[in-house]
Amino acid sequence: xxxxxxxxxxxxxxxxxxxxxxxxxxxxxxxxxxxxxxxxxxxxxxxxxxxxxxxxxxxxxxxxxxxxxxxxxxxxxxxxxxxxxxxxxxxxxxxxxxxxxxxxxx
Amino acid sequence: xxxxxxxxxxxxxxxxxxxxxxxxxxxxxxxxxxxxxxxxxxxxxxxxxxxxxxxxxxxxxxxxxxxxxxxxxxxxxxxxxxxxxxxxxxxxxxxxxxxxxxxxxxxxxxxxxxx
Numbered sequence: 130x131x132x133x134x135x136x137x138x139x140x141x142x143x144x145x146x147x148x149x150x151x152x153x154x155x156x157x158x159x160x161x162x163x164x165x166x167x168x169x170x171x172x173x174x175x176x177x178x179x180x181x182x183x184x185x186x187x188x189x190x191x192x193x194x195x196x197x198x199x200x201x202x203x204x205x206x207x208x209x210x211x212x213x214x215x216x217x218x219x220x221x222x223x224x225x226x227x228x229x230x231x232x233x234x235x
Numbered sequence: 236x237x238x239x240x241x242x243x244x245x246x247x248x249x250x251x252x253x254x255x256x257x258x259x260x261x262x263x264x265x266x267x268x269x270x271x272x273x274x275x276x277x278x279x280x281x282x283x284x285x286x287x288x289x290x291x292x293x294x295x296x297x298x299x300x301x302x303x304x305x306x307x308x309x310x311x312x313x314x315x316x317x318x319x320x321x322x323x324x325x326x327x328x329x330x331x332x333x334x335x336x337x338x339x340x341x342x343x344x345x346x347x348x349x350x
Contacts, residue, residue, distance in 0.1 A: 160335055172325060172341040215278065219335030222294055223268075227277040 132156050135216055135226035142233050148203040150229045152216030155197065160219040163190050163201050165212045166228065172215075175201070206233045236261050239342035241326050247348045248316045256311040256345050258326030265332040267309035268293075268339065269301060271322040278325070284309055286332045316349045323347070 136151045152161070163175040176183050176190040178199070183190050187206075192199040203210055213228040242257045258267065269281040270293075280293030284303040298320060300312045309328075313320060324345045331337035 162335065162339070164339075170323070170344055172327075172344075174338045174340070177338050217278070217335070223280050223283075223335040224294070225278040225280075227275065 132220075132224045133216055133218055133226040135214075135229050137229060138227070139230045140232070142206050142231070144207060144233055144235050146206050146233075148206050148210075148231065148233075150201045150203075150214050150216075150231070152199045152201070152226055153197060154199075154216075154218045154220075154224075156218065156220040156224075158194075158197075158218045158220045161192055161199050162217040162219070163199075164215040164217065166215060167212050175214075203231075206231075208233045208235050238262065239326055239328055239340050241324075241342035241345050243345060244343065245346050247350065248313075249350050250317060252316050253312065253314050254316065254347075255313075256324055256326075256347075257308070258310065258342060259308045260328040260340070261307065262328065262330070262340065263306070264328035264330050264340070265306070266329045266334070266337070267303065268327040268329075269299075269309065269311045270325045270327065271295065271320075272325060272344075273322050281311065281324075283334055285334060291334070316347075318349045321347060321349045 134153045187204045189202040215228045216226040239260045268283045270278045279295045282301040284290045287306045326342040327339040329337040329339045
């Protein structure tokens with residue numbers, strides 16, 4: 130079983146929809162990261178969190194340490210949000226999920 | 236500021252050849268990382284350097300060596316390249332010392348093909 134599982138693997142949405150991407154992990158962690166990989170391959174860090182909730186613009190990340198689960202929400206989605214979203218956890222090592230590919234249609 | 240730079244952008248090697256991937260950051264960051272990304276596998280940590288003068292193995296270190304030359308530069312060496320090392324390699328850096336303890340800034344990647 131992978132230590133970090135993301136769902137869904139692929140997601141297609143219409144512009145304006147509310148989007149949720151999930152990340153579950155099986156190890157004890159000290160931090161969880163959300164990253165965005167653009168279609169051209171560039172990677173940008175979105176959030177690092179160890180508890181609670183963080184918000185940046187239309188993006189919201191939450192984490193529930195007891196349930197070993199984090200969610201990334203995108204409000205009022207836009208085609209420019211189309212990317213792969215990657216979750217990573219910092220336990221004994223730094224382990225990444227395989228990503229969720231999001232496509233937002235106009 | 237250039238952020239994190241990587242050279243080369245593309246490279247083709249024959250099996251058994253050696254090469255060094257270069258990475259530099261101009262943000263005065265303490266920690267630096269090397270990852271590989273393969274289709275269907277996600278990013279995997281090869282080596283990291285939590286501070287100048289230290290290096291540690293990540294998830295997939297076999298076949299690689301690293302050097303933290305100074306605070307700015309962190310190189311990744313393939314001594315004898317194998318087709319299994321065909322991948323996209325990313326370098327990253329973060330301000331705070333330690334593994335995964337701070338926001339990471341990524342370089343543009345190096346696409347390596349080993350024939």
